[in-house]
Amino acid sequence: MFKFLVNPNKFNKFADITLKPLVIITLLTLIAGLILVYFSPLDYQQGLTVKIMYIHVPSAWLALLTYAIMTIYSIIGLAFKIPFSFIINKAIAPIGAVFTILCLFSGSMWGKPMWGTWWVWDARLTSVAILFILYLLIIFLNHTFENREVREKTIAIFILIGSINLPIxxxxxxxxxxxxxxxxxxxxxxxxxxISMLQPLLVMTVAFSLVGLIIAILRIKAEILMRKNYL
Amino acid sequence: MSLRFQRLILILTTLVMLGAALLLILFNTKQNIVFFYTPSELIENKITSGVKVRIGGYVKKSSIKKKSINSYEFKITDNKNEMLVFYYGILPDLFREGQGTVIEGSIIDQNTVNASKVYAKHDENYMPASIKKELEKNNQWKKEYK
Known part of the structure; x- marks a missing residue:
């Protein structure tokens, strides 16, 4: 049933069926989320600034989730020699990078009025900055090594080493x-x-996940096509 | 055992070992990673004057004094020990009495610091402003919410 997660042909079929309904659901969730955020109450301490959280927290979660998915696929790819997992690694790394930069940027915008600084080198901020650098290096590594197998293995091992950053x-x-x-x-x-703030946050998280999922499906499809035609 | 499961075990053990090694390093270099010390930790360690530190704690109730424009004096406390802070500059929005704060500056003596930067620390509680009013009305407002 879950063959589409490891088999490119099955994945293509799955994507063709789900993409259109997924886009509609995503749009609806996103609109619902934004309306909920608009009508969400002001915080007793932060006032209006609390609304940055509805962008910041979902993007932070998804930055971590994307890396976790890449870690799982790296293990599967290296241990069970399933080439599709490397396709996924390549396709979703930029998505994770974008979510990370969104998280860093929105956090910075929140930090200036609330903490009184754009950036400090505390453990949380630094480890997320490292996550962003890891994503960048993974993207760069995709453009090195002529030999595809060597490249994919190197990237998978790199992802695995970097995954230690997640619990940190x-x-x-x-x-x-x-x-x-x-x-x-x-x-x-x-x-x-x-609860009145948790609801919009969760809806926004679902919306962000769906947007990420759609981009991921499109990128994975494109990558499968490219490999079929040029390799 | 098939080859693929041998590889799986190899990968997982490597990850666990690497993670353990890294965590050992991180915990043994704790003093470089913690963002701030509490006043008690500073007083315990008997830090000499002139050292640059970051101190975190709560702003003591009714201790903020405005000496002149942008010149403040307040006490930072961790409910055991407290330190007197001098600061010249703009205070962040969330800086208020009873709220968490982190200051950066150089120690003058055991109990006084000259702050060059003041950050407000936000806690993990999020609550609509209207609910706070309701709670206060019914005397249900807990001190720990700040």
Whole structure:
């Protein structure tokens, strides 16, 4: 049933069926999310600035998720020798990079009025900056090595080594003193964010994920086509 | 055991080992990674004057004094120890009494710091302003919300 996740032909068929409904659902979710954000309440401390969170947090989550997906596909690709996983690695790396830069940029815009600084070198901000550099290096590595197999293996190993950064990003706010606030939602006790703000945040997260998914499907399809025609 | 599972195990062990090595390094260089010290940590370590540090804590209630335009004096506390801070500059929006803050500056003596930068630290609580009013009305507003 999930063959389309490892087989290019099955993936193409799956993509052809799902792409159109997916675009419609994405548009609806995005519009709903933006309306919810518009009518979401102002924060008792931050006032209007809290709305940056609805861009910042989804893009941060998706930056991490994209890398996690690449890590899983690198393991599958290296261990089970499935070439499709390398196609996915190549296709989604720029998506992750864009989400990371969105996260860094929106965070910076929030940090200036709230913290009083655009940027500090605390553990959370630095580890996310490293994530962005990792994405850039992965994109650059895609343009090195004439030999495709060598290139893909190198990238997969690089992704695996870089994946150690993921738990560091997640737990940096708990392990060390940071200026960045600790997690509000993914913690053991109930989320310390009011339900009226959590709803728009979750809808925006779904919308961002769907936008990422659509771009990913298009890029993967293009990559499959290119390999069929030129290799 | 098939070859592919041998490879899988090899990859996973390598990852775990690498991760463990990196975490060991990170935890042993903690002093370079923590963004700030608390006043208690500073006083314990008996840091000499003139050293540049970042100190994090809460702004003590009713300790902010405005001496002249852009010149402030306040106390930063971690509920055990406190330090007096002198600062000349613009304070961020979220800087207020009882709120978390991080200051950067040089130590004058055991209990006083000359701050060159003041950051406001935001906690992980998000709440609509209207709810705060409701809570205050019903005396349900908890101190820890700040």
């Amino acid at each position: 990003i997640k737990f940096s706010v708990d392990w060390w003193n940071t200026l960045h606030q600790p997690a509000s939602i993914s913690k053991l006790s109930s989320p310390s964010i009011d």
